[in-house]
Amino acid sequence: MTIRYPNGKLYSPNPAVQKTAKKGKEKDFSFSNRGKTLEDEINEANDYYVKRRFAIIHKKPVPVQIVKVEYPSRSAAVIREAYFRTPSTTDYNGVWNGHYIDFDAKETASKTSFPLKNIHLHQMTHMQQVTEQNGVAFIIVRFSAYERYFIVPYDVLQKAWLAMENGERKSIPFSTIEKEAFEIPTSYYPRIDYLPIVQKLIEAKSHGSESEEIVE
Numbered sequence: 001m002t003i004r005y006p007n008g009k010l011y012s013p014n015p016a017v018q019k020t021a022k023k024g025k026e027k028d029f030s031f032s033n034r035g036k037t038l039e040d041e042i043n044e045a046n047d048y049y050v051k052r053r054f055a056i057i058h059k060k061p062v063p064v065q066i067v068k069v070e071y072p073s074r075s076a077a078v079i080r081e082a083y084f085r086t087p088s089t090t091d092y093n094g095v096w097n098g099h100y101i102d103f104d105a106k107e108t109a110s111k112t113s114f115p116l117k118n119i120h121l122h123q124m125t126h127m128q129q130v131t132e133q134n135g136v137a138f139i140i141v142r143f144s145a146y147e148r149y150f151i152v153p154y155d156v157l158q159k160a161w162l163a164m165e166n167g168e169r170k171s172i173p174f175s176t177i178e179k180e181a182f183e184i185p186t187s188y189y190p191r192i193d194y195l196p197i198v199q200k201l202i203e204a205k206s207h208g209s210e211s212e213e214i215v216e
Helices: 015-026 038-051 121-132 154-165 174-180 195-215
Strands: 002-004 056-059 064-073 076-084 092-096 099-108 113-115 136-143 148-153 171-173 182-184
Touching (some): 038 056, 038 136, 113 174, 121 154, 136 154
Parallel strands (some): 002 076, 099 136
Antiparallel strands (some): 113 171
8 A cells, every 4th residue: 555645745654663673573582471562562551551540542543535446346445655644743632630641652673872863843833833822732753672661852853963963963862862861761561661761751840840940
């Protein structure tokens, strides 16, 4: 099936993510994580939160315009061509404990850094707008080589993005991720219970704002 962006360009999935997903199916890192992608793990956590009324967070639907369909048989339809109606923003959003949560999910097979090419300009713009409205914007990154998960706040992404635009490196070093992001410990169920780590992000953000007010 062919899928195009609103500007007519062909959509091609990130090969690094596809490769990571394929490896995940071939090699089990743990029994509890058998065959699961990062999206599966986040969806599992979100189902857990909704059922226990902890939060309401869902994956955003992707607006797709179908333009070509073939019917090889009366009981089957095959989509041959489609377009994204609008550029996607982030993968997930919702409400938790009075906070608007908005984030994207990213995987990388790199052992040394997170490539910024995995993020698009319109996603950065969207997260900036969310932050300006006092929402909580971030990405969840899985380093598949280590099976480690991190919440990377928007301000960390923004700093790296601006540096890239000024001609500096096009990725965030893994050492920086370990230092400035918030690691999500894995558990049995849900495998990535990320909301307690979001709470740490919110508290750190609040303490930072208080420090700025004292300085002023």
